[in-house]
Amino acid sequence: MRRSSRLLLVVISVFLCVALIMLSVSGVLSPVQGILATPLQFLQGLANSFVTRVSNFAEGIVELQSLQQRNRELEAALAAYQSEIVELREIRSDYDRIAAFLKYTRSRENEEFLVADVIGRDISAFNRVIQINRGTRDGLREGMPVVTEDGLVGRISRVSANASQVTLITDTVSSVNARLLSSRAEGAVQGQVGGLRMTFIDLGTRVQEGDTVITSGLGGNFPEGIIIGQVTSVRQAESELFREAEVRSLNNFDRLENVMVITNFQPVDLSVFE
Amino acid sequence: MVGYLGVVVLAIVVIVQATVIPEIRIAGGMPDLLLLPVLAVTLLSGLNFGLVWAIIGGLLQDLISAVPLGTTSLGLVCAVVAVHLIFDQQGPRSLLIPSVAAVAGTLILHGVTLLVLALTGRSQMPGQFLVYVTLPSMIYNAVVMLPVYRLSGLFYRSERSRRVKGL
Numbered sequence: 440m441r442r443s444s445r446l447l448l449v450v451i452s453v454f455l456c457v458a459l460i461m462l463s464v465s466g467v468l469s470p471v472q473g474i475l476a477t478p479l480q481f482l483q484g485l486a487n488s489f490v491t492r493v494s495n496f497a498e499g500i501v502e503l504q505s506l507q508q509r510n511r512e513l514e515a516a517l518a519a520y521q522s523e524i525v526e527l528r529e530i531r532s533d534y535d536r537i538a539a540f541l542k543y544t545r546s547r548e549n550e551e552f553l554v555a556d557v558i559g560r561d562i563s564a565f566n567r568v569i570q571i572n573r574g575t576r577d578g579l580r581e582g583m584p585v586v587t588e589d590g591l592v593g594r595i596s597r598v599s600a601n602a603s604q605v606t607l608i609t610d611t612v613s614s615v616n617a618r619l620l621s622s623r624a625e626g627a628v629q630g631q632v633g634g635l636r637m638t639f640i641d642l643g644t645r646v647q648e649g650d651t652v653i654t655s656g657l658g659g660n661f662p663e664g665i666i667i668g669q670v671t672s673v674r675q676a677e678s679e680l681f682r683e684a685e686v687r688s689l690n691n692f693d694r695l696e697n698v699m700v701i702t703n704f705q706p707v708d709l710s711v712f713e
Numbered sequence: 714m715v716g717y718l719g720v721v722v723l724a725i726v727v728i729v730q731a732t733v734i735p736e737i738r739i740a741g742g743m744p745d746l747l748l749l750p751v752l753a754v755t756l757l758s759g760l761n762f763g764l765v766w767a768i769i770g771g772l773l774q775d776l777i778s779a780v781p782l783g784t785t786s787l788g789l790v791c792a793v794v795a796v797h798l799i800f801d802q803q804g805p806r807s808l809l810i811p812s813v814a815a816v817a818g819t820l821i822l823h824g825v826t827l828l829v830l831a832l833t834g835r836s837q838m839p840g841q842f843l844v845y846v847t848l849p850s851m852i853y854n855a856v857v858m859l860p861v862y863r864l865s866g867l868f869y870r871s872e873r874s875r876r877v878k879g880l
Binding site: 457462472480487 | 724727728729731732733736760761764767768771772773775776777781782783784786787790791794829833
C-alpha cells in the first residue's frame with residue numbers, strides 16, 4: 440500500500456473516531472449505543488457473575504487460613520465466656536438461695552440458724568438421707584431440725600466432727616406431728632416411698648386440697664409452725680377411723696444444695712415418760 | 714484476520730477486560746487487554762489490520778464503558794499509528810519490541826483518552842491519573858504483552874497458512 444493511501448486511511452480513521460465522539464457527546468448516538476450495547480452487556484453480566492463466584496471462591500481459599508486462626512481465637516474466647524457464665528450463674532444461684540434463707544430467718548426471729556452445704560445423698564434406695572458439711576465442731580447435735588426456705592427437710596440423725604447425716608421427712612421411718620393451718624386439725628406426716636402422707640386426721644375435720652400443713656410442735660421433736668407442705672388429695676376408707684391426706688413438700692429433696700439447721704432448738708426426750 | 718472470528722475475539726477480550734481485569738487491579742493500574750492484541754496485530758500484520766482492530770475493538774469497549782463512543786477507538790488508532798511509525802514491521806524483531814510498543818501504546822491510549830475526557834468535561838486532574846494509573850498500567854502491559862504477542866503470532870500464522878491452502 441502506498442504511503443499516501445496509508446495516510447488517507449489514518450486520517451479517515453481519526454476523523455471517524457472524532458466524529459463518533461462528537462455525536463456521542465451530543466447524545467445523537469444514544470439510541471444506537473443502547474441497542475448495540477445490549478448483547479455485550481448481557482454477556483458482560485454473565486461473565487461478571489462467573490468471575491464474582493470464582494473471585495469469592497479464591498478469596499475464600501486465601502482467607503481460609505486467617506479464618507481458621509480467627510475461628511480458634513473465637514472458640515477460645517467463647518470457652519472462656521462460657522466458663523465465666525457458668526461461674527456467674529453459680530454465684531447468682533448462691534445469691535438467690537442465701538437471699539431466700541435470709542428472708543426466711545428474718546421471719547423466724549426466735550430461732551438461730553446455721554447454713555450448711557449438702558455434700559452427699561443416700562446411696563441406698565431404701566433410705567432417704569443426706570449428708571451436710573457441719574458437725575459437732577459447729578455445735579450440731581442429733582435431733583436438730585433441718586429446714587430450707589421452702590419448709591421442713593428433716594432432722595439430724597447422726598453427727599460426726601465435721602459432717603452430719605440428716606434423715607429426710609420423706610424417709611419411711613420419719614413421722615412428724617403436724618397441723619393443718621386452716622382447720623388447726625392435727626395429725627402425723629409420715630414418709631412414704633412416693634412422698635408424704637398425713638394420717639390420723641380426725642374424721643370431723645374438713646380437709647381441702649391446697650391446705651397448708653405445718654409442724655404442730657407436739658412431741659418436742661420439731662419447733663411449731665414450720666411448713667411441711669400442701670395437701671394434694673384426701674381419702675377416707677370406710678373401715679378406717681381417720682382421714683388421710685397426700686402431702687407434697689415444696690422442697691425438691693433430690694436437688695437440695697444448701698439447708699439450714701435450727702441450732703437453738705432442743706429436742707425433748709419423752710421416753711422418760713414411757 | 715478481521716473476519717467474524719476477529720470480532721468474536723475482540724468481544725471476548727472486551728468482556729474479559731470489563732469483568733476479570735478489575736479483579737487484579739494493583740496500585741491503581743491494570744492491564745489494557747484490548748490494547749495489547751491490537752498492537753500485536755499491528756506489529757504482525759501491519760497498519761491496516763491494526764487500524765481496523767483498533768476501531769472495532771475500541772467501539773466494542775466504549776459500548777460498555779462510560780466514555781463517549783469512539784474515545785477508545787481514537788486512542789487505539791493513535792497508538793497503532795505511533796507503534797507502526799516507531800517499530801516498522803520490516804527486519805528481524807527483538808523480544809523487547811512488543812513490550813516497548815506496549816509501554817508506548819499505553820501512554821498514548823491513556824493520554825488520548827484523558828484528553829478527550831478533559832475536553833468533554835468528564836474528567837479532572839488528568840496529571841494524577843497519568844501518575845497513579847498510567848504508570849502502573851505501563852508496567853503491566855509490558856509484561857502481559859509477551860504472552861499476548863506470542864499467542865497472536867500463533868493465531869496469525871495459522872490463519873495465514875489456512876488462507877494459503879484455500880488458494
